[in-house]
Amino acid sequence: MIERVVDGARTTIEHFFPERQIYHRSNGEVRYLSLSTRTQILASLGAVVFLIWITYATASVFLSGHLLSSQSRQSLSNRAHYQRLLAEARAKEASMQSLLETRTNQFNVAADDFERRLDTLKLLLDHVNGPVLLSSKTKNDGSGELMMRASRDDQTPRQSRYAALANVNSNAKNPLDRMAALHAAENQLLRHAEEQAEKRVENLHAVLDMTGIGLDSVLGETGKNTGGPFIALDEADDFAKALSLDKPFARRVARVAARMAEADQLVDLVHDIPLDQPLKVAHRFTSGFGARVDPITHRAAHHSGQDFGAFRLAPILATAPGKVDYAGWRSGYGRLVEIDHGYGFKTRYGHMAKIMVKRGQTVTTGMQIGAMGSSGRSTGVHLHYEVWFKGKPYDPKLFLKAGRYVQQG
Secondary structure, three states: OHHHHHHHHHHHHHHHOOOEEEEEEEOOEEEEEEEOHHHHHHHHHHHHHHHHHHHHHHHHHHHHHHHHHHHHHHHHHHHHHHHHHHHHHHHHHHHHHHHHHHHHHHHHHHHHHHHHHHHHHHHHHHHHOOOOOOOOOOOOOOOOOEEEOOOOOOOOOOOOOOHHHHOOOOOOOOHHHHHHHHHHHHHHHHHHHHHHHHHHHHHHHHHHHHOOOOHHHHHHHHOOOOOOOOOOHHHOHHHHHHHHOOHHHHHHHHHHHHHHHHHHHHHHHHHHOOOOOOOOOOOEEEEOOEEEEOOOOOOEEEEOOEEEEOOOOOEEEOOOOEEEEEEEEEOOOEEEEEEEEEOOEEEEEEEEEEEOOOOOOEEOOOOEEEEEEOOOOOOOOEEEEEEEEOOEEEOHHHHHHHHOOEEEO
16 A cells, blocks of 8 residues: 555656656767756756745745844834923923923012112111201211200110111011011011101201290201202102112102101201200209399399309300301490391300300301400399390290200211
């Protein structure tokens, strides 16, 4: 059975691959090549194997090229994606940088604004704190200043004018916290400035009220403040730069500056009113203003001044700056000096032993104008001192009392 199958297979193979001879003729010679069945089978198998290899190689190259093309497209897509992400990141970076620069510029502008505010507030506090400067006019002591004395009821030490700045939380890392602290310091400083400016005006009003003469009467004599507010805002030139800030802050600064300017005008007024002592040596009050028994006639009479007793030739001083209106002998007064201080005020110094000024001469507060004596209608060495306003005598003690709240600088 096996032999029959083998024989059948051999017969079939020999049928397809019979022994062949290939003849080759060259130069009259004939040669041949004999190809056995086995050789043909091996050649056929080699051809089939080569064909299969060629097919596999071609398919591999085609498939590899397709795969590489797909990978290349994917790589290009990924590259484009990453480039887009990079561009977006760079755009975000540029946007954040621009935002940071904008915020930095805004913070710098805000910081500059606060710096100008605080500079303005420091300027205000320089004016409203410390001594009340009453005038820049020269006096005999050369200081040119008067100062309000501290009240007896105010014994507590005053806080530094810039104490509010010290309370700013400068260690705060959050800019918003720092800005909030600066706002708080600014409000504290402004409130302090407003309170001090108001206090200056009130103190000066109180000093003037002590004289018994209404402030309106004095200002009406000057003719400088009729028809409007006591002080115009444009007189506060030192604070003009503050008006370039935001309106609420500028309004507060202008209000404080206006009150300070009002105080400055009141200071000039107080400087020119006779509030100083006519005697700086030891003395006593011998006879006051008003009704009294006349020392010579022993009858009821009106005394238009205040008498001071001291030693002969005691120096008599001008109680305010002004111009000598009269210097000489006058009935009843003896040797008399009369000084016109402006604003409707005049002072008279009678019974002098010596007169040391001349008519028309300008005098300053505290300047010696004569020496105490007993000339004229007098019973002994003393000074008869009168204060006149608009042709009417007023009690000099009221002016001396007001002057006790003001001291020479």
